[in-house]
Amino acid sequence: MIQTKLESFISDYLKSNNFELSNWNVAINTREGFGDYSSNVALILSKKIGKNPMEIAEAIVGYQNKEEELFSVSATKPGFVNFNISINYYLDIMNSILEEGANFGKPGKHEKSANVEFVSSNPTGPLTAGHGRNTILGDMVSSILSWHGYNVTREYYYNNAGKQMRMLGESSYAKYAKKIGKDVTPPENGYVGEYLDDIADEIITKFGKDLDSNSEHFRAFTEEKIFDSIKNTLKSLRIEFDLFSQEQKFYDNGGIDNVLKKLDELSLTYKKDGATWFKTSGLGKEEDKVLVKSTGEPTYRLPDIAYHIDKVDRGFDLIVDIFGADHIETYPDVLLGLKALGKRTDHIKVIVHQFVTLKKDNQVVKMSTRKANFITLDDLIDQLGVDVVRYFFIMRGANSHLDFDFDLAKDESEKNPVYYLQYAHARISNLITRYDSDINQKTGLDLSLLIEKDEILLIKKLSAFPTKMGEIHESLEPSKLATYLQEVAASYHKFYGNHKVIDHNNIPLSYARKNLCNATQIILKTGLSILGITAPEKM
RNA sequence: GCCCCGGUAGCUCAGCUGGAUAGAGCAACGGAUUUCUAAUCCGUAGGUCACAGGUUCAAAUCCUGUCCGGGGUACCA
Structure with missing residues (x-):
């Protein structure tokens, strides 16, 4: 690569004059008139040896072997060394x-493997526009790694056993009850989306009107239907997962208990206010964090530590987590947990993306699956097409807030x-x-x-x-x-x-x-x- | 309060491991269609890079502080 050649040209010059210098560079030029590449080496060296930068730059120009045909060197004003690359190189x-x-x-192909975890949305409702960024970002990161020769596992991790899923079942029952004329008050803070009406209709058709509130159908069938819809959305986005992992697994196989036990053995946990705390203060953090709530339910951190141990043990060369900004506080704790338990973390890359602000009818739409106040990804795909949706979600850097103006994206679709x-x-x-x-x-x-x-x-x-x-x-x-x-x-x-x-x-x-x-x-x-x-x- | 992102043209954003004259798209205005696809091209206009200090030969870029917006801060994941 040409840049390497230019760099070694300069290091040769430095060596031949016994100059020790490290923080110079050779950078590609975007501006016209200063050659293809430029180096700041003379400006930096000037201070060190107390010579005029322009003189140094001229000296570097003179150092070039005139037989060299690949590039020509010149010096300009403050003391930049500019390189013009021969057109033959580009041809x-x-x-x-x-x-x-x-x-x-x-x-070239190498035998490295990577795991990319993304979406990881629990099946409590259809994927919304808010999920779009994570979903598409994760898929493209996976593709980038594949292109670079990694054998990539796209992984979707979810929890279908927690409180939210119970709530979903109850909400589903409430919809059903209303449709068959029973007077049932929907759960407080429950889900109210229209998608649950459709599912309730299906439950009636399939299982009749005599189900009572305890029926497993409300939770299980609802979950199944929602997951089908999520998978359909992913499919229309041209995304295919290699693996779906359930949080439940780590309760069943003892992974979670094991984490607690080992942390306890290391004296990294303690009880307070009925909760079990993770002594992250001993590991360099300012505050301790809760692992098990006073209700007995673990917080998000605990199963996630168990899950990550599992991922690390599966032996990937690279592990990538795609998280929304809401995880920014919890993932460092997960990494601390892994380290404390003697697991590798240097090959884990966490990509945190900022949220999407969706605007519709000149108003900011606050996304909440529970309140059913959302635009689904399917809506976006229907109205804009897959190509536009995929592009719009990644056209900004992950660290920037993304403004997705639905109306504009639609109006402007021609330009x-x-x-x-x-x-x-x-x-x-x-x-x-x-x-x-x-x-x-x-x-x-x-x-x-x-x-x-x-x-x-x-x-x-x-x-x-x-x-x-x-x-x-x-x-x-x-x-x-x-x-x-x-x-x-x-x-x-x-x-x-x-x-x-x-x-x-x-x-x-x-x-x-x-x-x-x-x-x-x-x-x-x-x-x-x-x-x-x-x-x-x-x- | 504390932690993490961000603040650059009217709007949405690049540029941020320090470099030369701060860029693009959209919006505005003016041009190009005997044509290989005008979903394009050419031009004009548009800036206190939030603000104030500091470091440096050199700051949009690094450091400190302030202001503003977003997110988080066990009992939502």
Whole structure:
């Protein structure tokens, strides 16, 4: 990779002069007129050796072996060292894109495994727009890891045994009772969503009108129906899980008792106010946390520690948890628990995303499954399409609050960023078809004919793909891929608008440009497929 | 009170491991359609990077404080 070469060029210079310096860098330039890459090394060195930075920069320029053809070095004003990379370097990369196609930039296969836990919504109601971010983020993070050679397990962890599920059963019964004319007051703080009416109808059809409130059908059947709907939503989002894990398992197999017992042996728990506390203060935290409530029910932390022990023991090389901002307080406790019990945690990555503010009819919709005040993910998919939904939920960084304006997303669907990307792809498809029937030149490719500014910029943008994917692997931020693809599409549309590809008077150039289109299409298609968004041939 | 995110153009957000003239989309305004798909392109306008200090040759970026918004703070998960 070129950046490494530039860095070693500079370290060679430093070594040959016996300068010890560590915090300099070589960075890609986004601004025009300063070369492709720049280094701040002279500015930093200047302070250390008390010399004018510009002089140092000039010295580095002079250090270059003039035979070097890959790049040229120059110095500018305050003391930056700028590198201009030979176009041949970029053309070589373009050749690789054309040769390797969908595999371009992909690291070789390695035998690593990863587990990504996401959604993890309990089956108390359909997936809402609020769940969309976690769901789609998790799926794309999984795809990014797969692309980088991981064997990924997508895992959905849920609890169908707790208080909320009991409440769901009671709420379901209340709906049923009302429909068969019984006077039953619904549970306080129960669920009231319309989806429960539909389920109550089904219960009547299937099991009749003589069920009493104790019937298991209210809880079990309701849960089953809701889970079916969740799975359907996931399916329409093109998401497939490898594993569904139940919290109940860790009650049944003693995992939870075991955690309590071991923590107790380590003197990390104590009783107070009828509750069992986790002495996290002994592990560097300011406050202790409750593991078992005074009612005897564990808090979220305890089973989650047991669950994570299970995940760690399954031996993954990487474990990723996708959590909403509401978990930000609890996950450090889970990690502390794991550490205290002697488990590895250095391979656990927690991605905390901020919440989505959904706006509809100019109002903020507060999401609450219980109060049935929500827009479902299905609603969004129906109105906007899967591609738009997938894109909108990841177009912002996970750390930013996401404003999802339903009306705007719908109104603007024709000038949507998603369509901008897809249109670039479709345009290329059409063009290539046209080229094949009009010219159909297939030998004698000479990419060096691509000398226009728009062509060069596009080629450089495409060449950045492997580096960009590396950054995305590091940060696990799909939004960065979306941004990059927008830049690729913009470069392409610009090139397309300013230059004609098919020119019967200049077949060699036509052929070179057609290959530039091919390369662009490969990058767009690869990127879109990682995002799980379709790359249409026609629009 | 304490903890975690965020505050950048009218709106939604990039940029944040410090670098040169702070970017994009939408909205506004003005252009391009004898055409390889105008779902596009070109141009104009739009900024106290919340505020105040500090560190530095250099701060939107790092540190401290203040203000504002979101989330959390056992008995919702």
